[in-house]
Structures are given as structure tokens and as C-alpha cells.
Amino acid sequence: MDTTGDVILVQGGGSVAATRQTSRTMKRTANLQERLQEKSQAVGERADAVVAPLHGGAGGESELADKAGKSQMLEDASGNNVSLMDDQKKMLERLWGALMGNQRMTTQMMGEQLEMARQLQEEVQAVKTQAVEESRKVDELRRLHEQSARQLRVMREQTSEQIRTTREQTTEQLKIIREQTARNFEQMRLQVMKEVGIVQGQAAEEIRQAKEELKQAREEMQQAKEEISQMKEQLNTIAGSISSGAQTSPQPSYADVARTPPTSQPSNVRTLSSMRTTPSSFTDTLFCTIDTSRVSEEDRGKAQVGEVRQAIEEKVRAREGGQPNWRCAAVVKDVRNEDRIKVVCRDEAELQLVREAAERTMVKGMRVLRDQLYPVKVDGANRTAVLDSSGNILPGAAEALGKENEVTIAKMHWLSNKENGKMYGSMVIYVTKASDA
Numbered sequence: 001m002d003t004t005g006d007v008i009l010v011q012g013g014g015s016v017a018a019t020r021q022t023s024r025t026m027k028r029t030a031n032l033q034e035r036l037q038e039k040s041q042a043v044g045e046r047a048d049a050v051v052a053p054l055h056g057g058a059g060g061e062s063e064l065a066d067k068a069g070k071s072q073m074l075e076d077a078s079g080n081n082v083s084l085m086d087d088q089k090k091m092l093e094r095l096w097g098a099l100m101g102n103q104r105m106t107t108q109m110m111g112e113q114l115e116m117a118r119q120l121q122e123e124v125q126a127v128k129t130q131a132v133e134e135s136r137k138v139d140e141l142r143r144l145h146e147q148s149a150r151q152l153r154v155m156r157e158q159t160s161e162q163i164r165t166t167r168e169q170t171t172e173q174l175k176i177i178r179e180q181t182a183r184n185f186e187q188m189r190l191q192v193m194k195e196v197g198i199v200q201g202q203a204a205e206e207i208r209q210a211k212e213e214l215k216q217a218r219e220e221m222q223q224a225k226e227e228i229s230q231m232k233e234q235l236n237t238i239a240g241s242i243s244s245g246a247q248t249s250p251q252p253s254y255a256d257v258a259r260t261p262p263t264s265q266p267s268n269v270r271t272l273s274s275m276r277t278t279p280s281s282f283t284d285t286l287f288c289t290i291d292t293s294r295v296s297e298e299d300r301g302k303a304q305v306g307e308v309r310q311a312i313e314e315k316v317r318a319r320e321g322g323q324p325n326w327r328c329a330a331v332v333k334d335v336r337n338e339d340r341i342k343v344v345c346r347d348e349a350e351l352q353l354v355r356e357a358a359e360r361t362m363v364k365g366m367r368v369l370r371d372q373l374y375p376v377k378v379d380g381a382n383r384t385a386v387l388d389s390s391g392n393i394l395p396g397a398a399e400a401l402g403k404e405n406e407v408t409i410a411k412m413h414w415l416s417n418k419e420n421g422k423m424y425g426s427m428v429i430y431v432t433k434a435s436d437a
Contacts, residue, residue, distance in 0.1 A: 286344070286351045287343055288345060288368065289340055289369040290358055290366055290367070291340050293340075295364070302363045303363050312358055313328060328344070329345060330343075371410075373410050377427075378428070380425075383423050387418065397412070409431055411430050412430070413427060414426075415427055
């Protein structure tokens with residue numbers, strides 16, 4: 001059966017005078033002890049059995065019987081002792097083996113416990129080192145915190161002082177600015193009042209001048225009306241004389257002129273020199289045309305009829321040897337094109353004068369147009385008097401034809417086919433005056 005017993009601790013190859021209770025089972029050792037106890041009890045019982053009869057008999061037994069009994073008893077006891085000693089020896093050997101095993105196991109366990117203790121000691125040392133480091137860090141953080149708190153306190157005090165100083169300076173500056181603004185406002189008010197007085201005076205002067213100009217314009221308009229009335233009367237008189245002259249002698253056509261050789265003068269064709277009269281209508285009047293279609297919107301106010309007339313009159317009056325009271329005959333807008341202004345002239349010299357003045361007073365985008373041409377178709381024109389052998393206009397033909405008829409021919413163009421070889425054909429000539437057309 002299993003029992004518990006004392007275990008002898010062995011260290012360094014020798015027994016240690018110390019024992020400890022163990023709860024581990026000791027099956028073999030317990031069996032040997034039980035067997036040893038049983039045999040010891042059996043030997044004791046036999047010895048008692050031999051000794052008991054000897055003490056119970058009479059004193060007269062012989063010494064031989066005692067020796068024989070003792071000898072037998074000793075032999076039995078000796079045999080039992082040898083057997084017991086063998087069993088004890090085996091038991092001791094087993095005990096010794098078990099003890100050595102326990103010693104080795106205990107040594108191993110102690111080594112493991114020592115290793116665990118060493119590791120635990122290292123871990124404790126590491127924890128202590130870490131704790132020391134953490135403590136050092138905590139101290140450093142505490143020191144930094146205290147330093148930051150001191151710096152914040154100093155900064156707070158400095159900021160408070162700066163804010164107080166800035167507030168005082170700002171208040172003083174605002175006071176100065178307020179006083180300076182009040183002074184500037186008073187100066188500006190006085191200056192504005194002064195300028196308003198000047199502007200009012202200038203406005204009154206301009207109003208007075210405008211009234212005078214308006215009065216002058218009304219007088220000029222009245223004069224223009226009178227001039228127009230006189231011109232109408234003259235035109236009516238001229239129209240009547242032209243009508244009476246046309247009834248007595250018919251006016252030749254350009255066809256008749258073209259059929260006539262340049263060196264001859266037909267009896268039935270009279271030159272235009274006999275028809276030189278004052279223009280019979282407003283279309284015969286000389287005028288300078290100014291185009292304002294390209295003027296920008298911001299300069300459009302300078303390209304009106306009144307401004308153009310005033311600029312031309314100022315330029316003409318300022319000419320050396322000019323007339324200080326000269327005025328345009330009339331300045332009107334073209335009824336067919338509102339972007340064109342016509343300056344009516346009294347004669348060719350005045351037309352040239354107005355053209356030069358208009359070119360010098362140009363607003364950006366204004367143009368003085370060239371003279372307007374009036375086309376006239378001529379049928380039955382003599383080919384040899386107009387074209388050369390190559391079909392081109394003869395040099396000097398336009399000048400000769402215009403000089404002969406006392407008109408200005410700007411250009412001419414042959415309309416009929418130049419390849420058919422006919423002696424007569426149609427052409428168109430361009431004259432500079434509507435009355436000549």
C-alpha cells in the first residue's frame with residue numbers, strides 16, 4: 001500500500017542532517033518495511049516458544065537439553081537473521097537508489113528554482129531600472145511643467161503690460177487722429193465752400209455766355225432764314241430763265257458730243273459754255289462731305305453738326321489774311337446717311353478752303369470724302385474718238401471732251417463690246433457736278 005515518509009536531502013555527494021515530510025507515494029520502500037517487520041515478529045514468536053517450555057519445566061532438566069534447545073534456537077535465529085539482513089540489504093539498496101533519484105530530482109528542481117529566482121531577480125532589477133527611469137522622466141516632466149508654468153506666468157505678466165501700454169498708445173493715437181480729422185474736415189469744408197463759390201461764379205458766367213451764344217445763334221438762324229429766302233427767290237428766277245432758254249434752243253446731249261470729232265464743231269450742237277448759269281437746285285450746290293461712321297462712342301459728341309461747324313469756322317477765321325466774321329453757308333446731315341455731314345460752300349475756292357479746314361480739325365475716326373461723281377450714259381459714241389486700236393481709253397480723251405464742253409470729267413468707261421468692231425457704241429462718263437449730269 002502507498003504511504004508517506006521522510007525524504008533525506010543529499011547535497012554535494014553527502015547526506016544532509018535534515019529531513020522533510022513529503023506527500024509523494026513510496027510503494028516499494030513501504031512493502032520492504034512491512035515484510036521486515038513481519039519476519040522480526042515471526043522470529044520473536046519462535047524464540048518465545050522455545051524459551052517458554054524451558055521456564056515452565058522443573059529445575060531438574062539437564063544442561064544438555066538446554067544447550068540443544070539453545071543451539072537449535074540460535075540456528076533458526078541465525079538463518080532468520082541472514083535472510084533478514086539480505087532483505088534489509090536489498091531494501092537499503094532500493095532506498096539508496098530512491099534517495100539518489102530523489103536527490104537528482106531535488107537538485108534539478110533546485111536548479112530550476114534557482115534559475116527562476118535568477119530570472120525573477122533580473123526581471124525585478126529591470127522593473128526597478130524602469131521604475132527609476134520612469135521616476136526620472138516624471139521628475140523631468142515635473143521640472144518642465146514648473147518651468148513652463150513660470151514662463152507662462154512671466155509671459156502673462158508681459159502680455160498684460162504690453163496690452164495696457166498698447167491700449168494707452170491706441171487711445172492717445174485715436175485722440176490725435178480724431179483731432180486731426182476734425183481739423184482736416186474743417187479745412188475741407190472751407191475749401192469746398194470756396195470751390196462751390198468759384199463754381200457758382202463760373203456757372204453763372206457760363207450761363208451768361210450760353211445765353212449770349214443762344215442769342216447769337218438765333219440771330220444767325222434769322223440771317224440763315226433770310227439767306228434761304230433770298231436763295232429761293234434767286235432759284236425761282238434762275239429756273240424761269242432756264243425754262244425760257246430751253247424753249248428757244250434745245251440742250252445737246254453727250255451722245256451728240258461724243259459723235260462729233262474733237263476738231264470740228266457741229267452746227268446743231270452747242271457747247272456747255274453757253275449753258276453756264278447758277279445752279280438750278282440744291283443738288284447743284286457745292287459741298288464738302290464728312291463721314292463720322294468710324295468715330296468712337298466717347299468722341300461722338302465732338303462729331304455733331306454744331307461742333308463740326310464751329311471747328312471749321314474757327315480754323316477758317318484763324319487763317320492769315322482770312323475773314324474774321326466768316327461763316328459757313330450751311331452745315332446739314334445727309335438725309336440718306338446720318339453718319340455723313342455736308343458743309344455747303346458758295347464756290348470752288350470756298351470748297352477747297354472748307355476741305356483744308358475740315359482735314360485740320362478732324363476728330364479721331366472722321367474722314368473728308370472725295371468729291372461725289374455723277375454717272376451719265378452716252379449712246380452712239382464714236383469709237384475712234386474714245387478708244388485706241390487695243391480697245392483702251394485714249395489718253396487725254398476725258399480732258400479734251402470735258403474742256404470742249406466746259407465740264408470736269410473724272411473718268412469714263414466703254415460699255416459696248418470692244419471685239420465686235422462697230423464704229424459706234426455706248427459709254428458712261430462720270431462728272432463732278434450734278435448740274436452737268
